[in-house]
Amino acid sequence: MLNFVLRRLASAVPTLFIVVTISFFLMRFAPGGPFNLERPLPPATMENLMRAYHLDQPLWNQYLQYLKNAVTGDFGPSYIYKDNTIAELIGKGLPYSVELGTYALLFALIGGVLIGTLAALRQNSFLDFLVMSVATTGVTVPNFVVGPILTLIFGLMLSWVPTGSWGDGSFKFLILPVITLGLPQLAVFARLTRGSMIEGLHTDHIRTARAYGLPQRVVVVTHAMRGALLPVVSYLAPCAAALLTGSAVVESIFTIPGVGRYFVLGAINRDYTLVMGTVVLVAIFVIVFNLVVDILYGLLDPRVRHD
Template structure:
């Protein structure tokens, strides 16, 4: 297992390198720059700023300079938040995104699996149609529609919950963002679980277990569910990375100081280093979480072994 983990980490390094390289040159191709303000700066001031941040160098030299710093753990200073480095901004924002994303992921995974199993056991019943209809609705309606609607109902009309911001860390401030962030993923997990569970319940080993007279709870919870969870686990890696590193729309909508919000502000302000820092962070999360998913495979399905 250790050999497999090391080989996967080594093979993932080129992927992160390619993502970082493409992102670096693509953001440089976008029109404008970090110091192109509505009120233009004096030419001397602009030249000095470009020299300080090495923007007066050819793009390939900027890339070599940036890559060398990243290899030494330095993501550079922020062009907009001048008193902070990118690493400091990410370390400040990441805990907020992790708390929000962890709650949303737990609700989406366990809620989606429970609803999917329930719908599969009652296939083609009114409960199945109702749950899958709601899941389809939750999967198609975007976050920027669900968020304002829930805010209008529970924050403005009923005044049960705050409209946004982190506040003092009170869980009441997180209820609406967590629900908005988890609903689309919960719908996806429910549909995946239902489809895979229907197939698993018709498998030969599940029929054999029923023929031996095993309790229904054992047949469903042990034999069928382990096979039915494989597509869910496959989807878990990339969605966990996107949720745990912050949803761009949700954090911006509810004014949460997370990584996703910094990504939006960095892109709008052409803060090259801040955007690159968030891209690298998300890439690393995807690689690590996909590795964890591959390890989970071996525990869920005994036929899979990583030597």
């Protein structure tokens, strides 16, 4: 297992290198620049800004310099948020995004597995059709529609919860953004669990367990659930990375000061360093969670072992 982890960590280096390289040149080749405003700056001012941020240098030199600084954790200054480095901005916003994403992930994972299992145990029943209908709706309806609807009903009409802002971070401030962020993922987990659970309940070893007279709870939880969770675990890595690094839509709707909105703001304003910092952050999260998923695979399925 240790050798496997070390190999995966070693493979993460070229993966990050490829992600950084592609993102760097895509941002530079996009039309416009960080200082191209609706009202053009005087030529002398533009020249001074380009020199101050080293944007007057050849592109290959900018690329090598960025790689050199990124290895030490220096992602440069932001072009939009003056007097702030990218590391400082991420350090401020990441705790909010991680806390919100953790709650949303737990809500989606636990809720999706539970209702997916119930639907599988009542296959082709009214409960099954209801769960799948709700899950399909949750997947197809985007969160920029769900968020305002929840805010309108529970925040404005009923006045049960605040309509936005982080507040003191208590449950009443987080419940609407958590539901909005986690609902589509809950629907996906429910569909994955239902499908794999139905398949698992019809396997030979489950029939054998039932023939031995084992209780239904033992058959489902101990035997069928382990195999049914494999597709869920596979989807867990990209889902966790997406939720924990913030959602620009949800954070904008509920005015949460996380890192998700930085990516969109950076792309709109051509803030090269800000976009690169968020891309590297997401890439690191994806790599780490993929490693965790591979380890969980070995624990859930005895046939999968890492030497």
